[in-house]
Amino acid sequence: MAWLYVLLAAIVEVFWVVGLRYSETPLEWIGTVVAIIISFYAIIKACEQLPSGTVYAVFTGSGAAAIVFVDFLLFNADFSWAKMLFISVIIIGVIGIKVTTEELVDTAAKEAE
Template sequence: MNISIKDLSLKMEWIYLFIAATFEIGWAVSLKYTEGFSKLYPTIVMVIFMVLSFYFLSQAVKNLPIGTGYAVWTGTAVIGTAILGVFLFNEPYNIGRVLCIMLIATGIVGLKFISG
C-alpha cells in the first residue's frame, strides 16, 4: 500500500478539522461557565479555545473546500455541544432531538465522502 504526501496532507486536513471542532465544543461549553463573562478564568479559557478553534479551522481549509470545512466544523461542534449540554447542564433530550442530531451527523459523513 503506497501512501503519497498528498494523501497524508488530505488526512491531516481532516485531523485539523476534528481538532478545530473539539476546540469549538470547548469554547461553546466554556461560554456557559463564564456566566455572561462575569467569571474571569472561564472567560480566558473560552477565548483560548476560540482562538485555537479558528487556527485549526484555518489550517484545515487550506486544502478542503470552505463550505465543507465550515459545515463539518460547525456540525461536529453542534453535536458535541448538544451531547455535553445533556450531561453537564442537564439539558433536555428526547427522540426528536436525537433524530435531528443524527441528521446532522449523516450530513457530516456525507460531506466527508463527497469531498474525497
C-alpha cells in the first residue's frame, strides 16, 4: 500500500507543478494548493511504512520524469535524445530503489501474532 501512496504523490505532483506554472485565477490556485496537500499527505502516509529517503527519492525522480514527459507532450518543450537518456537513467534508478527497498514491518503487530 505504501508504494501506491508514492505513486499517487508522484502523479499528483505533475498537476501541482503544472498549476504553479500556469495558474492564473483564484480557482486554479486553489486547485494547485489542494494538489500539493494531497501529494504531501500521500508522502507522509508512505513514510509510515517505507524509509523517508526512499520515498523522497522515488517521489522526486518519478515526478520529475513524468513532468518532463508532460512538457514534451502537452507544452511543446524541446525534445532531445540526451534528455530522454537522462530521464531513462532516473526511471531505472527509481525502479532499482523500489526493488531493493523493503517495507518497514510494524513490530507491535508482529509481536501480537
